[in-house]
Amino acid sequence: MTPNSESDLAEIVASAKRPLAIRGGGTRPIGSPVAGDALSLGGLSGIELYEPGALTLVAKSGTPLAEIEVTLAAEGQRLAFEPMDHRALLGTKGTPTIGGVVAANVSGPRRVQMGACRDYLLGVRFVDGAGRIIKNGGRVMKNVTGYDLVKLMAGSYGTLGVLSEVSLKVLPQVETAASLVIQGLSDARAISALSTALGSPFEVTGAAHTHDENGTPVALIRLEGFENSVTYRSGRLRDLLKTYGEVEIVSDPNTVAAQWQKIRDVEMFKGDPRDIWRLSVKPSDAPGLVARMPLGRDVTYDWGGGLIWAACAPDTDLRTLLGDFAGHATLIRASAATRARIPAFHPEPVPIATITAGLRAKFDPRSILNPGLMG
């Protein structure tokens, strides 16, 4: 089913007799497998309003992300939360849509400093499981009128409602960017270096620790802004970090962009046959947690260490092996059999699970919206 309007969509949901498997571009098949009739949002496409002077853009949920990025670039603006493209990692094809980005609350390396997709989401329109059309938030930058269902919808993977329209805050593009690179650090030293950078006044907009093609550990720190300012801050930060080793400054914008796109899209694990886990933790806990992971794994860190991407042997239940830890782990990529066995999303403590179940029962009383996807 491919509705062409919001009212079509509402009708389809209202009259649905069976569960619906909701898809935007189909590039992010994250979560437990859903059995249901395919409902594609591809027909709800188009930018409805773009006011560069007010830093706002409103688009139908099926609008291709690329269309939005091109439109913004023409006015020297961008999506500051730098949404990851999952296609390389998940081996999917298709066209990522803005609705998919919002439904999965997809952010990139800049999240650590500038916030997540949910922080730039100003408003939503959606159809709930009863077929009601609901709006929340709006198109202005500050809005505390009523409950914030906008945040609730971001990252709810279509399980509370089918997004029909989203409204976003956009930001100016930057003049230039640079990376500071330190090679050969242990995980713990690298995370410490990243923390030092993020704790400095030099406005770091990316802080990752990964490996190059030869397996050498590489810590990367990104600075963005006006050229003089980036040059100045690169120099100051290099001085601050020299106790960690030799700091190379990469200032060619294309090289810098390529480096961070690789980190954003976790290209390191592209085509890797292992299962992929994604953990959000307190940065200084990260190296210790990784040390507890089973042998035969590889990891890469973003968000100053707070985001761990781990490739582990297929069918490993990483959560059980790690035991209790502060944060959460999501199984991003695995065989259908594994995803049917191991919950994709982190199981919640009872009181939280009770609230979650209560909300689902209200927003999707018939359990027809991507049922079971989030557990």
Add this chain to the structure above:
Amino acid sequence: MEMPTPQAGILANKARLIEMLQAVLPAGAVIHDPVETRAYECDALTAYKCPPLAAVLPTSTQEVAAVLRICHAENVPVVPRGSGTSLAGGALPTADSIVLGVARLNQVLETDYDNRFIRVQTGRTNLSVSGAVEERDFFYAPDPSSQLACAIAGNIAMNSGGAHCLKYGVTTNNLLGVTMVQMDGTVVEIGGAHLDAGGLDLLGLICGSEGQLGVVTEATLRILPKPEGARPVLIGFDSNEVAGACVSDIIKAGLLPVAIEFMDRPCIRATEAFVGAGYPDCEALLIVEVEGSPAEIDEQLGLIKAIARAHNPVELRESQSAEESEKIWLGRKSAFGAMGRINDYMCLDGTIPVSSLPFVLKRIGELSGKYGLDVANVFHAGDGNMHPLILFDANKPGDLELCEEFGAEVLKLCVEVGGCLTGEHGVGIEKRDLMNVQFSHDDLEAQLQVKDVFDPKWLLNPAKVFPLEATRIRRAA
């Protein structure tokens, strides 16, 4: 302002209820003498007052849970309270309610500079959170003008903003986790030192829920390293419209100042008389602040001044010293207080698309003529969050009602141009009955059902946020 009729059964049961509360709280933590409960009869929306049945001041999450369990069992409404600076009547009690104040929950629990967060009890004031991390040159970014007094509890409940949120975001963008007690006494931990939710974003839902979903007792907040320096520039214009156009041009040019604040002449004059901030006497004043090293500041301010010059400012003055900058901000943060010295006022808080600023300012001027009430404007122009202060005389019969009618018309205008009723102060009781202007029946129903999940008996701050008519059946159930 209509409030629910106090339930006679609860009023009659006061003595027993007090005893039960005293049994679970330290000595002196239950305030029930009618002389003393007067201290809790209103918040900063002083036009509406009603002393509660009692006020309680617990000192731990467990005590909060014990209080809530009793009120839940006895079906007594509870009004959570931080510092009582709400401008929307969010902390206004009813005669049959218990005010649950978190003022004694004011400790710093953990400070972690490596991971850039602080964990506090929520009765702590906003400014003293920054104060706690100042020694290491860190700060907590959201800075409401009331920051000396208001508590993190109220900031979370209202999703408060501040002058510098253009760059740093509002409370919800700086909140990492909470400990919250539900109305039935269940304690939940949401979020923590890590980023983003593992399941549904309940943290985002709780922030801004105006004390209706649970009592927040502890919070993990993001702290940031202070910038190397900051410097404001004052830009004066002889018309509001031109000032509005200048704001839009600065944003369009790709500059991202930390703050763009706006004041009009009545406000400038009152503030000058109050604190002597050194503002020029002009029709409209912008305070634009940028951050960085001295050279970075020079570069950005150079670009901003060039844009301003194209609009023929009557004044263009860069702060020359840290003392001058401090005075400029003291003026801005005292603006409400300065107006309050000379007049009663009602502060509106609608947000509009920045592009509509000139039009809306002009319309407000026209409405001011129609209602015969003066208006002073002081607000966060960078994000379109307006604060028209409507001046009235509380001693003059009918003036408050006239002022409210005027205010409602302005807020409807904000919604009409694509904006909203409230950008940072919250709905409370003040804008409760205007919610139908912005939301359809189904839009409101979707929000009401969230409260059904968290507080099925509708006991937490029940008469706020939604039109009373829309919640009547739920409250009576």
